[in-house]
Amino acid sequence: MTEKNIIFIGNKPATAYVMACVIQFNSGAKTIVLKARGRAISRTVDVAEILCKRFMKDLVEVTNIQINTEQLENSEGKLLNLSAIEITIKKI
Amino acid sequence: MTEKNIIFIGNKPATAYVMACVIQFNSGAKTIVLKARGRAISRTVDVAEILCKRFMKDLVEVTNIQINTEQLENSEGKLLNLSAIEITIKKI
Numbered sequence: 456m457t458e459k460n461i462i463f464i465g466n467k468p469a470t471a472y473v474m475a476c477v478i479q480f481n482s483g484a485k486t487i488v489l490k491a492r493g494r495a496i497s498r499t500v501d502v503a504e505i506l507c508k509r510f511m512k513d514l515v516e517v518t519n520i521q522i523n524t525e526q527l528e529n530s531e532g533k534l535l536n537l538s539a540i541e542i543t544i545k546k547i
Numbered sequence: 548m549t550e551k552n553i554i555f556i557g558n559k560p561a562t563a564y565v566m567a568c569v570i571q572f573n574s575g576a577k578t579i580v581l582k583a584r585g586r587a588i589s590r591t592v593d594v595a596e597i598l599c600k601r602f603m604k605d606l607v608e609v610t611n612i613q614i615n616t617e618q619l620e621n622s623e624g625k626l627l628n629l630s631a632i633e634i635t636i637k638k639i
Contacts, residue, residue: 496589500630504616520612522634524596538592542614 460484464491469501476506480515480546489542492525496540503542519543552576556583561593568598572607572638581634584617588632595634611635 460479464472476487491499503517523539552571556564568579583591595609615631 494586494589496592497586497630500588500614500632503614504628504630508616517614520614522592522595522609522612524600536596538589538596540592 460487462487462489464489464495464499464502466495469498469505472498472502473505473510476502476544477510480511485546487544489544490539492537492539496538499540499542503544506544513547515544515546517542518545552579554579554581556581556587556591556594558587561590561597564590564594565597565602568594568636569602572603577638579636581636582631584629584631588630591632591634595636598636606639607636608639609634610637 462472462475462479472489476489479487489499489502507515507517519542521541523541525537525539527535527537529535554564554567554571564581568581571579581591581594599607599609611634613633615633617629617631619627619629621627
């Protein structure tokens with residue numbers, strides 16, 4: 456079974472998401488995918504770096520990074536293009 | 548000769564950097580590397596997406612994305628960890 460654990464990065468401090476990742480990995484997850492849109496993209500890179508280089512150094516690694524464009528409808532029904540990122544982190 | 552054209556993404560609007568990329572590709576560049584740190588990371592993804600999916604659709608593509616941590620010294624001499632991104636874009 457290759458269940459994917461997805462964590463959506465929003466407006467909380469990066470360490471909150473780092474902790475969520477640590478908990479998931481310690482509960483047996485083999486892979487976590489961090490997803491974010493718009494301005495949260497910078498924070499997503501922070502989360503991946505803090506996790507892989509500090510909290511779980513030599514235990515997990517970034518295996519894939521993808522970028523994308525998502526179309527969203529705003530409150531006035533207008534279509535907006537928003538950049539998105541997906542960072543895959545795996546247990547070594 | 549595999550000269551690398553590096554564009555540092557800062558605080559200007561994304562389209563300013565998209566234009567810089569278009570000009571470099573039209574002047575013969577085969578590869579451009581977008582680099583950014585901290586909050587400019589989100590804008591860097593915007594630049595790559597706008598360039599590859601709109602301005603130079605089917606002409607260029609993202610071939611590599613790397614994330615990193617850079618250490619900077621602030622004005623008080625304290626070391627800061629700052630996330631960084633490098634997006635490589637190539638002519639198809």
